[in-house]
Amino acid sequence: MDKYVCTVCGYVYDPAEGDSEGGIPAGTAFADIPEDWTCPVCGASKDDFEKK
Amino acid sequence: MRPVEIAPGIYNVGVRDWNIRDFHGYSTYLGTTYNAFLIIDEKITLIDTVKSDFTDEMMANISRVIDPKKIDVIISNHTEMDHSGGLPHLMSVIGPDKPILCSKMGAKNLAAHFGNDLKYQPVADGEAINIGKRNLKFIETRMLHWPDSMFTYAVEDKILFSSDAFGQHYAGSETFDDEVGELIMPHAKKYYANILTLFSDLIQKLLKSVAESGLEIKTICPDHGIIWRKDPGAIISAYNDWSLQKTDQKALVLYDSMWHSTEIMADEIVSGLLATGVKAIPMQARKWHRSDVMTEMLDAKALIVGSPTLNNNIFPALMDVMTYIKGLKPSNRIAASFGSYGWSGEAANLLATELENMKFKVVEPALRVKYIPDTASRDLCFEFGKKMGEHIKAS
Numbered sequence: 251m252d253k254y255v256c257t258v259c260g261y262v263y264d265p266a267e268g269d270s271e272g273g274i275p276a277g278t279a280f281a282d283i284p285e286d287w288t289c290p291v292c293g294a295s296k297d298d299f300e301k302k
Numbered sequence: 303m304r305p306v307e308i309a310p311g312i313y314n315v316g317v318r319d320w321n322i323r324d325f326h327g328y329s330t331y332l333g334t335t336y337n338a339f340l341i342i343d344e345k346i347t348l349i350d351t352v353k354s355d356f357t358d359e360m361m362a363n364i365s366r367v368i369d370p371k372k373i374d375v376i377i378s379n380h381t382e383m384d385h386s387g388g389l390p391h392l393m394s395v396i397g398p399d400k401p402i403l404c405s406k407m408g409a410k411n412l413a414a415h416f417g418n419d420l421k422y423q424p425v426a427d428g429e430a431i432n433i434g435k436r437n438l439k440f441i442e443t444r445m446l447h448w449p450d451s452m453f454t455y456a457v458e459d460k461i462l463f464s465s466d467a468f469g470q471h472y473a474g475s476e477t478f479d480d481e482v483g484e485l486i487m488p489h490a491k492k493y494y495a496n497i498l499t500l501f502s503d504l505i506q507k508l509l510k511s512v513a514e515s516g517l518e519i520k521t522i523c524p525d526h527g528i529i530w531r532k533d534p535g536a537i538i539s540a541y542n543d544w545s546l547q548k549t550d551q552k553a554l555v556l557y558d559s560m561w562h563s564t565e566i567m568a569d570e571i572v573s574g575l576l577a578t579g580v581k582a583i584p585m586q587a588r589k590w591h592r593s594d595v596m597t598e599m600l601d602a603k604a605l606i607v608g609s610p611t612l613n614n615n616i617f618p619a620l621m622d623v624m625t626y627i628k629g630l631k632p633s634n635r636i637a638a639s640f641g642s643y644g645w646s647g648e649a650a651n652l653l654a655t656e657l658e659n660m661k662f663k664v665v666e667p668a669l670r671v672k673y674i675p676d677t678a679s680r681d682l683c684f685e686f687g688k689k690m691g692e693h694i695k696a697s
Contacts, residue, residue, distance in 0.1 A: 258445050258504070292449035293407045 254280045254299040259292035262302060303335075305363045306477050308529055309459050309521065311342040315363035316525075317356040318473040325471060327626075328496050329591040332489070333473030336384050337525050339463055340367055341456070344434025345374040349454055349463050350525055354387030361388075361395065370395050375433065378404040379465035381411040381450045385525055390416055403431070405442055408450035430457070443467065443508060446501050460520035467505075468537045469493055470527030480532035488597075489527065490537060494544045495600035496593045499630040505545035509538065547634055549603040551694050552581040556595060557608035558588055558617040563642030564610045566675045567683045571606060571640065574687020580694050582687070587619040592626045599632055603694045605662060606687075608640040611649040620653070628660045636693055637662035640669040640686065647672065665693045 251265035263269065263283075268276040271290050274283055280299065287296055305313045316337035322330050336352035338360055346368060352360045364370045373396045378386060381404075389412075393400065401423040404412060409422035425431070427442035441453040447466055454463040470489035476482040498505060512519075522530040522537065530537050553575050559565035568584055575582035583598050599605065607624070609617045637660075639653035650668035657664050669686045671679045 259449065292445055294444070 251279045253302040255302045256289045256292065256294050257298050257300055258294040259289065261289050261291040263299065303359075303363070305340070305367050308339075308477070308523065308531070309461060312456070312459065312461065313340045313342075313363075313367050314338070314477065314523070314529070315340045315348075315360055315367065316350075317352050317359045317363070319353070319356065320473050328471065328593045330471040332471070334471040334526050335473050337523065337527075337529075338385075338388075339523055340364055340373075341433065341436065341438075342368060343436050346372050347375045347377060347433050347438070348373050348392075349377045350379055350385045350465070351376075351388030351392055353384045354391075357388035357391045361392070371397070374400065375431075376400060376402045377438070377454050377463075378402055378408055378412060379452050379454055379463060380448060380525065381408055381415060382448060382466070383415070385465070386412065386415060389420075393420055403440070405440070405444070405450050405452045407444065407448075408452065411448070411450045425452075427452075441512075445504055446508065447497055455517065460518050461523060462517075462519050462521070462534075463523045465525050466497065467524065468522050468530065468541065469497075469524035472527045474528075476528055478532065479528055479530045479536075482528055486528055487536075487540065490540065491544070491600060492593065492597040493526070494541065495597045496630070499544075499547075499596070499600065499632055502545040502547055502633075505541060509542055509545065544600060547632065548601065549635070550581065550601045551579070552583065552602045553604040553606055553690060553694060554595070554598050554602040555582055555584045555606045555608070556587060556620070556623065557584070557640075558586055558610070558619050559642075560610045560612070560617075561674075563671065563674050564608045564640070566680065567640050567642060567669070567671060568608050570675070570680050570683035571608075571687035571690070574684040574689075575691045575694075576687075577684075578688055578691025578695065580691040587617065587623055592623040595623050596627060596630060599627055603635060603697060604690055605635060605637045605657065606640070606690055607637070607653050607657065609649040609653055610641055611643040611645075611647045614646055614648050616649045616652050616656070621656075624653075624656055624660070628656075631661070633661065635662050636665045636690075636697055638664060638666040638668070638686070638690055640671075640683070642671045642673065642675065644673060666690065 268274040339349040341347040430439040437457040472489040557568040572582040637657040641650035
């Protein structure tokens with residue numbers, strides 16, 4: 251599964267890790283993350299991410 | 303520093319740090335200030351605090367204007383500890399139940415610094431509060447330069463409290479731009495180069511959205527340095543140029559030397575650049591502070607970097623400043639490398655790879671000279687400088 255990078259702060263979303271703080275379990279593809287999820291580092295919206 | 307009334311009922315109760323010379327790796331030859339702003343209205347409001355070492359001085363300043371216990375609202379534009387360090391003590395004096403208004407990320411970050419017991423109250427971008435005669439509006443400036451950063455705009459006074467934007471590390475005796483004049487701009491430039499270059503695209507977006515919103519700005523109060531009351535347009539216009547990464551026909555020749563051979567090469571390259579009418583700034587890595595090198599980099603079109611080979615590698619002093627420049631991500635630049643060597647001579651080629659990793663466009667092959675440059679080698683270096691000058695003029 252593809253990793254996605256936050257264009258605002260550089261945080262990388264890795265599906266293998268998920269985002270436990272944001273309630274995203276490991277193994278979740280970026281496309282399957284809810285639209286209201288925000289970057290755990292800077293608070294950017296999902297739209298601000300690009301495929302790495 | 304005693305409180306200074308910067309507008310009727312609005313005071314700078316911050317402090318001057320005359321003696322700081324190194325601000326997390328940024329050379330502050332003239333110290334800095336931590337500005338904090340007290341607004342006397344129906345609800346007494348304090349915008350930001352100071353570095354923890356100066357908390358007592360800030361409290362004394364507030365006391366000269368009003369009993370600190372009367373403060374009703376705290377606004378935290380930025381969590382970084384030179385602006386939030388005084389918060390725990392302040393809250394213990396004024397009462398931990400007083401609201402601390404901040405951005406959503408500010409609430410998260412302040413809690414991470416100072417625990418969950420304080421009353422963080424997140425505000426949204428564009429939200430405003432009324433404190434009596436005044437309305438204060440919040441503008442989210444995420445990643446300028448931390449996730450939590452925001453501005454506070456005093457609507458009736460037309461004052462922008464801009465946190466770390468538009469600041470300067472400068473602790474002169476003056477308070478306002480009209481008192482210090484043109485001399486302040488080099489400090490503002492150094493501040494932008496070293497703190498904000500990385501966020502240039504976001505600054506462009508912010509400046510456009512502020513212009514479109516028609517926000518009238520009479521005064522800009524940054525958290526460091528002097529207050530822009532005479533000509534706030536000057537610093538906004540400078541930020542526009544810097545964030546567009548506008549460069550001059552100028553090359554930075556950054557080098558180091560063991561036995562003067564790479565220094566001779568640098569000197570010839572500078573002469574070649576000058577012969578084409580391009581400005582050239584030679585800087586020896588161990589003689590200049592990295593933050594001054596970055597200031598020159600801000601408007602240089604080309605970075606030409608030279609190193610002797612030490613233990614099959616690049617001189618460490620150069621990697622210090624190269625790592626620093628890399629993190630600040632200046633874009634749309636050209637580059638080349640050079641260096642003298644004794645036996646294998648890897649440094650110049652390794653530098654070229656580093657420049658490519660920094661997204662600079664390497665426009666000439668690395669120039670290498672064995673041992674001491676003779677007349678023919680000197681001429682090669684001079685020609686190399688001329689070629690770089692032509693590249694700069696053509697780009």
